[in-house]
Amino acid sequence: MADDQSRPKRNAGFIAVARAWCIARAASLSGAFLALRIKVFVTLTAAGVGLVVLSGVFVLHLYTSQVETLIKARATSLGEVLGNSIRHARAPSDLQFIVDAVSGSSRVDLVAILDSGNNILAVSRPEWRGLSAIDLPDPAVRREFAVSVKQLERLPSADAKFADFMMPVTSPSAGEARKLFFRVNVDATLTGLQQTAWSIVVWLAAAAIVSVVTIFLMMQRLVIAPIEILRDYAERRGATKFTTPKGPRDEIAIVAAALGEAFQMTNENESRIALLARTDSLTGLGNRAHFKMRLAQELAADHGAVAVMILNLDKFKDINDTLGHDSGDVILQRTAEILKNCHRGGDAMARLGADEFGVILTGISGPEEAVEYATRFIRAVGAPFRIGAHEIHQTACVGLTIYPQDGRDPDVLMKNADLALSRAKLEGASACILYRHELHLRAMERNSIERDLRVALSQKQFVLFYQPKVDIRTGRISGAEALIRWQHPERGLVAPDLFIPVAERCGFIAEVTKWVLEEACRQNRTWQDAGLPKIGIAVNVSAVDLRRPDLTDIVANTLVRHQISPQYLELEVTESMVMRDVDVVIGTLRRLRSLGVGIGIDDFGTGYSSLAYLKRFPVKRLKIDRSFVRDIADLRDGKVIPKVIIDLAHSLSVNVLAEGVEDAEQLEILRNLGCDEAQGYFLGRPMPAAEFELFLRHAPNGLHPDAAIRNATAVVPSVPLPLRGGSAA
DSSP: OHHHHHHHHHHHHHHHHHHHHHHHHHHHHHTOOOOHHHHHHHHHHHHHHHHHHHHHHHHHHHHHHHHHHHHHHHHHHHHHHHHHHHHTOOSHHHHHHHHHHHHTSTTEEEEEEEOTTOBEEEESSGGGTTOBGGGOSOHHHHHHHTOOOSSOEEEOOSSTTEEEEEEEEEETTTTEEEEEEEEEEOHHHHHHHHHHHHHHHHHHHHHHHHHHHHHHHHHIIIIIHHHHHHHHHHHTTTOSOOOOOSSSOOHHHHHHHHHHHHHHHHHHHHHHHHHHHTBOTTTSSBOHHHHHHHHHHHHHHTOSOEEEEEEEETTHHHHHHHHOHHHHHHHHHHHHHHHHHHOOTTOEEEEOSSSEEEEEEESOOSHHHHHHHHHHHHHHHHSOEEETTEEEOOOEEEEEEEETTSOSSHHHHHHHHHHHHHHHHHHOTTOEEEOOHHHHHHHHHHHHHHHHHHHHHHHTOEEEEEEEEEETTTOOEEEEEEEEEEEETTTEEEOHHHHHHHHHHHTOHHHHHHHHHHHHHHHHHHHHHTTOOOOEEEEEOOHHHHTOTTHHHHHHHHHHHHTOOGGGEEEEEEHHHHTSSHHHHHHHHHHHHHHTOEEEEEEETSSOOOHHHHHHSOOSEEEEOHHHHHTTTOTTTTTHHHHHHHHHHHHTTOEEEEEOOOSHHHHHHHHHHTOOEEESTTTOOOEEHHHHHHHHHTOOSSSOHHHHHHHHHHTSOOOOOOOOOOOOO
């Protein structure tokens, strides 16, 4: 019974320990944070529960041993008393008297004396007297009475409150062996022992709880609290001061000191890295990230108008290429010092790119003040200075935008300043451009054209128009210039002046030039196969094309593919193109000329070409720019420059073509000056291939130029073409 009553308590203890272990295990497996105080508390609780359980097991074992010992001792004492009494009994009536005397005790429930045949000689229950053991109504008692023993033995009992014993007794007077059976009531004994055991268990549990709490509080003060402070210190990365409880330094204080040093070094390194991340190492100014951060701060403060200025050094790449990058670094450092010396208090400066600087002008009264400061910066940068033996005249251009009238977002303002700077670069050195909304619209237009160009290349929306070139002396059609047009599905015909610069900027120009070469050669082959006069077709190429190492191969393959003789193809380049990377361009032009392809310089006289370089160029034709032809009828000096160009070209055995001829007077003057060829609206507008074929088919040979032109244009339908002659690149 005692074992059955203690089993639920033991199960509860095991369940509590298992539950605590499962919680800790689940937390460790899941990776969740589990506070140290919880771990310590769970560990101490588990240890306390374990101690209580072990104590309970020990008390249970002790309780069981004491019960058995006590019951057996009492049974032995009672057995000896009864045995002695039975042995000294002289008559059977004495046996019943002994039984009745013993059964009156509250601790004895049943006493019986049996002979060797299991007949009842005396029994404490009157109804069983005179019966044999086999006649008893209680089967359990019948079985116990039938047991034979040699000494005092405890018999199995169905009721835990009683303990049954059997012992042999020899009576000298009767001369026979007898058996003594007695049943002892042990309920009071068990109850007392159980109370004692439970008292011990309760005291042990209380002692365990007190010990756990005491140890936990001590660990809380000595270990857990300092570690939690250390944890907070680590989480704040040393932002708070670590304080340990009073007393000598321990391992936690040593760890805290090491962490403090590590955090200090880390914070210093992070601050240094953050500063480097926002600073340009060469000039000491802020970088683009710093500039945007300062601009956002100024806009958030909203202290009035703010100007964003972006300054770009003109031709900085040329300085790097000619004087070296060290000289370029000196110029950048000088520019940074100028900005530092010229800025007002509260202004912010940064180096935004390789040769770009940004300035935030705060507290300005309006655009006029911003332009005044920008002009001051430009003048300061433009002051001459020396680098070694070289005197430098550095120039700069500036783009300006104003908050809040031009925008309220840092990114928008910087974009607007970039747009203004792009316009300033087009204006030339030392230009200062204030942002206008039209610049944004132009940028949107360029982006739209760039987007549509991708579609135009894939859907072949380009067409070629051809403008005739006329021999001034004979009036014969000597050639034609292929002029690209974009047949846009929504805009209609788009002039090359709009989309060619965009194609050059976004990298499409190579594909465009390749298509123009292919189409011009294919069309010329078609005209030659149709029996039309063989004429040369001029195709414009860009500066990007001239730098391509495979341009010669592309031209040669195109000529071979369409079976066109190189003498019927001419490539036109502008004067400014050939002056960029002169050695590279000369090499490309010579390779093309060696194929037999003609080379023409377009817009001659508007650039800055050197006569020495002109002698090196393998040029077949110079084209006088239309600006000189337009003024040629001026009675004062309009003929001077065309005359100089014509004489110069003839001295170098180079033909001269005048473009932009609009009337007969201009044509007559050019003929008198000795010009070889002419091109313009007076001689023929740019026209599609089919119309040019009619023009070429009906153009007479050998007539006076004016008569030839009148006869040719009379057979060609008049088609309104609003687009003036342009270039393919």
